[in-house]
Amino acid sequence: MWFTSFAKLQKKGVVGMNYRNVELIGRYNKRSSYPLVDNKIITKKIAHDVGIAVTELYSTVESQSQLKNLHDILLPYENFVIKPNHGSGGKGIIVITHRNGDHFVKASGDVLTLEDLRRHISNTLSGLYSLGGRYDIVIIEKLVVFDPMFAKYSYEGVPDIRIIVYRGYPVMAMMRCPTRSSDGKANLHQGAVGVGIDLKTGKAINAVVRNRPVEKHPDTGYDFSGLHIPRWEEILNIASLSYDMTGLGYLGADIVFDKNMGPLLLELNARPGLAIQIANDKGLRGRISFIDAQKDIRNAKERVAFSMNSVSLI
Amino acid sequence: MSSKFQLFFIVFILSMLGISIAFYKVVYLDVPLTPHEKKSLFTVTSSIELQKTKNPIVVSLSLPKPQDGMKIISNEVDSGDFGYTISHDNNLDRATWAKRELDKATKIYYKITILSDTLYTASSQELELLSSGIKDSQIGLWDESEQNAVKTLIDYVHKHSADDVTFVAELITLFNAKQTIEPINTLLKIKGETKISLISAILQHQNIVFHKLRGIELLDGQKDRMLITMLRVKFANKWYLYSLKDGQITQSSNFFVWHEGNSPLLITKGESKAKLRFSVTETKVSATTIAKNMIKDANAEFLNFSLYTLPSLQQNAFKQILLVPIGALIVVIMRILIGFRTMGTFMPILFSLAFIQTTLLSGILLFIVIIGAGLFVRTYLSKLQLLLVARISAVIIVVVAIMSIMSIVSYRLGMDEVLKITFFPMIILSWTIERMSILWEEEGSHEALTQGGGSLIVAVIAYFAMDNVMVRYITFNFPELLLVILSIIILIGRYTGYRLSELIRFSPLGK
Numbered sequence: 001m002w003f004t005s006f007a008k009l010q011k012k013g014v015v016g017m018n019y020r021n022v023e024l025i026g027r028y029n030k031r032s033s034y035p036l037v038d039n040k041i042i043t044k045k046i047a048h049d050v051g052i053a054v055t056e057l058y059s060t061v062e063s064q065s066q067l068k069n070l071h072d073i074l075l076p077y078e079n080f081v082i083k084p085n086h087g088s089g090g091k092g093i094i095v096i097t098h099r100n101g102d103h104f105v106k107a108s109g110d111v112l113t114l115e116d117l118r119r120h121i122s123n124t125l126s127g128l129y130s131l132g133g134r135y136d137i138v139i140i141e142k143l144v145v146f147d148p149m150f151a152k153y154s155y156e157g158v159p160d161i162r163i164i165v166y167r168g169y170p171v172m173a174m175m176r177c178p179t180r181s182s183d184g185k186a187n188l189h190q191g192a193v194g195v196g197i198d199l200k201t202g203k204a205i206n207a208v209v210r211n212r213p214v215e216k217h218p219d220t221g222y223d224f225s226g227l228h229i230p231r232w233e234e235i236l237n238i239a240s241l242s243y244d245m246t247g248l249g250y251l252g253a254d255i256v257f258d259k260n261m262g263p264l265l266l267e268l269n270a271r272p273g274l275a276i277q278i279a280n281d282k283g284l285r286g287r288i289s290f291i292d293a294q295k296d297i298r299n300a301k302e303r304v305a306f307s308m309n310s311v312s313l314i
Numbered sequence: 315m316s317s318k319f320q321l322f323f324i325v326f327i328l329s330m331l332g333i334s335i336a337f338y339k340v341v342y343l344d345v346p347l348t349p350h351e352k353k354s355l356f357t358v359t360s361s362i363e364l365q366k367t368k369n370p371i372v373v374s375l376s377l378p379k380p381q382d383g384m385k386i387i388s389n390e391v392d393s394g395d396f397g398y399t400i401s402h403d404n405n406l407d408r409a410t411w412a413k414r415e416l417d418k419a420t421k422i423y424y425k426i427t428i429l430s431d432t433l434y435t436a437s438s439q440e441l442e443l444l445s446s447g448i449k450d451s452q453i454g455l456w457d458e459s460e461q462n463a464v465k466t467l468i469d470y471v472h473k474h475s476a477d478d479v480t481f482v483a484e485l486i487t488l489f490n491a492k493q494t495i496e497p498i499n500t501l502l503k504i505k506g507e508t509k510i511s512l513i514s515a516i517l518q519h520q521n522i523v524f525h526k527l528r529g530i531e532l533l534d535g536q537k538d539r540m541l542i543t544m545l546r547v548k549f550a551n552k553w554y555l556y557s558l559k560d561g562q563i564t565q566s567s568n569f570f571v572w573h574e575g576n577s578p579l580l581i582t583k584g585e586s587k588a589k590l591r592f593s594v595t596e597t598k599v600s601a602t603t604i605a606k607n608m609i610k611d612a613n614a615e616f617l618n619f620s621l622y623t624l625p626s627l628q629q630n631a632f633k634q635i636l637l638v639p640i641g642a643l644i645v646v647i648m649r650i651l652i653g654f655r656t657m658g659t660f661m662p663i664l665f666s667l668a669f670i671q672t673t674l675l676s677g678i679l680l681f682i683v684i685i686g687a688g689l690f691v692r693t694y695l696s697k698l699q700l701l702l703v704a705r706i707s708a709v710i711i712v713v714v715a716i717m718s719i720m721s722i723v724s725y726r727l728g729m730d731e732v733l734k735i736t737f738f739p740m741i742i743l744s745w746t747i748e749r750m751s752i753l754w755e756e757e758g759s760h761e762a763l764t765q766g767g768g769s770l771i772v773a774v775i776a777y778f779a780m781d782n783v784m785v786r787y788i789t790f791n792f793p794e795l796l797l798v799i800l801s802i803i804i805l806i807g808r809y810t811g812y813r814l815s816e817l818i819r820f821s822p823l824g825k
Contacts, residue, residue: 004823008823016811018812
């Protein structure tokens with residue numbers, strides 16, 4: 001069936017866009033807190049303050065005039081990631097994995113010149129990728145060297161872990177694995193695999209590509225049933241702490257797993273999408289009302305324990 | 315919970331306010347609800363024909379008063395070269411014309427236009443009651459045989475009637491009978507008494523409350539008529555209208571009273587042959603015309619804020635502006651309830667406004683051609699590595715150029731519709747092109763076409779909603795209904811259920 005009914009979605013406890021916008025974002029996310037997550041530089045700073053590890057910031061480009069020195073700015077780094085500070089949805093991100101003479105090589109193998117980078121940064125500064133098209137800052141950060149154990153589940157890109165945090169409690173998690181059709185980006189819209197992850201164990205539950213269930217990664221051919229994310233509790237802790245540092249009641253924490261550094265907070269999202277429900281084959285409603293029913297006040301560690309032991313069962 | 319209550323409260327208040335103002339306008343001010351509705355307007359024209367004379371001449375005509383169920387919309391006078399004044403005297407309006415001498419036969423016209431409206435009630439001026447008591451002496455002045463005749467007549471009528479209503483009917487019928495009975499013959503012989511004065515005298519004697527009225531029936535095509543005299547008689551707090559011709563009780567709904575009471579209808583000085591005649595014509599008028607008059611002339615203070623009080627240029631602008639909320643409503647429905655994705659929240663409205671000017675089909679074609687050509691040029695521009703602002707400016711110039719070229723070429727080819735291309739919002743077009751090309755690069759052609767197509771579909775639907783004659787009429791004549799639209803939008807804004815498109819999106823979850 002290519003469509004379903006209101007009653008079935010209701011029964012499954014699926015959260016729709018309107019419910020998310022009014023009852024979750026509208027109710028729990030204060031506008032004034034948005035800059036904390038929309039501005040990646042601030043996010044890194046406050047994360048650092050509460051002791052969350054983040055991807056290392058190399059440098060920033062704040063004005064067109066700095067572009068003259070782009071060569072010098074990039075000189076110390078063999079590989080790096082260029083991002084718009086106010087970007088969203090993975091737009092405007094360029095990942096340079098290594099250099100080849102004067103050229104920069106992207107994850108996909110495409111080669112860019114310094115001039116290409118300069119143009120991209122210039123566009124970004126003029127607001128091409130930022131929310132609302134305002135002037136932006138470009139950040140240059142360290143490339144995440146993802147753990148080889150994830151190599152089986154990713155094609156030309158870094159898989160990341162998205163955790164939805166509701167009022168401080170991790171309520172749902174998924175791993176987003178880039179594919180050939182997603183152009184190495186961990187973006188479900190473009191065809192990345194969404195793998196639902198069990199809150200208690202960090203093991204895969206279910207996987208979908210473009211909303212349709214799959215067993216294996218379409219490019220690498222590995223079965224997702226073998227996927228087991230290590231240091232799971234640590235990852236949930238990062239997610240739970242990001243609530244304390246932003247105060248956003250409905251929050252998406254994107255976490256990557258670096259080979260050397262372990263789990264790193266990549267970015268936070270104040271308007272996380274709903275595709276995670278499809279990846280988990282489960283609606284969010286049940287867990288949300290379960291948490292609404294909680295009267296005890298818990299700290300981040302206790303909330304994680306509660307999520308792993310109780311919320312995961314709902 | 316309290317915020318939800320507040321919301322419903324506001325929605326309730328807003329929609330009640332909007333609906334009740336509209337209701338008031340429809341029912342009490344008679345503003346038609348649909349543009350197709352035709353209403354009857356009756357024009358009653360009185361003409362006074364005057365012969366030429368050397369004497370100074372004064373003519374004075376009694377004028378009608380407002381009355382229940384008949385709304386006087388306008389009056390108009392054509393006095394030729396007479397001096398014309400209106401006097402208010404003894405609770406009676408009179409129009410007076412005067413002239414030193416009249417060198418040729420002349421006609422003076424006094425015209426009033428009436429909207430027959432069953433719900434209209436005239437501001438109740440206490441009608442002067444011509445009843446009973448005081449003038450009873452009239453009968454007392456007559457001689458014995460005449461007084462006996464009155465008594466016999468009253469006895470006779472009394473026997474042949476059941477109550478006051480039938481009494482009056484019988485009395486009038488007797489006076490009108492071809493073969494009048496004896497007492498009536500006696501009475502009619504009294505000097506200076508007429509049928510009407512006799513009936514009045516007897517009714518007064520019987521203590522029956524009545525008025526004498528003169529008026530005309532509102533039927534199309536009456537020409538050169540005299541006013542009909544009627545008696546309006548009060549029984550048990552109800553008024554009955556008797557025709558003096560046959561004693562029948564007539565419907566008052568289309569009887570327009572021109573003159574009441576015993577005072578003369580027409581007074582002339584210096585001219586004896588003045589001829590007063592009335593004619594009635596009915597015209598069917600479109601609702602819009604009446605709406606305009608009704609809203610404009612209404613005495614209600616708040617309607618002075620009506621859009622009809624604006625200069626006509628601004629009125630036309632507002633006809634467009636008031637359609638925008640309808641477009642907004644469509645966008646809200648399409649996005650929140652259906653789940654269409656559009657490029658830019660309200661961009662579709664701007665395009666549908668443009669479609670209204672260009673007509674739909676040529677509008678869509680122009681849209682596709684400009685966007686297509688723009689995207690093509692934009693792809694090239696992106697290779698030139700321009701800064702964003704400069705690039706969009708360049709796209710704007712390209713759009714302007716495309717528009718000019720299309721206009722010139724199509725004009726040469728004789729396709730005038732393309733000339734309306736100027737109604738397309740250039741800046742919005744340019745931004746659309748820019749956004750679409752970024753979408754194309756970032757998310758692929760599928761997403762770009764989905765959103766572009768979604769915008770186009772929403773624009774077309776909004777076009778159909780806004781270009782509707784009914785919608786145009788209602789929005790302009792009942793702008794208060796905007797409050798209802800506002801409350802609908804507020805309600806939809808709190809809708810937390812699923813979008814129609816989510817039935818497809820989440821279908822894997824509904825297994």
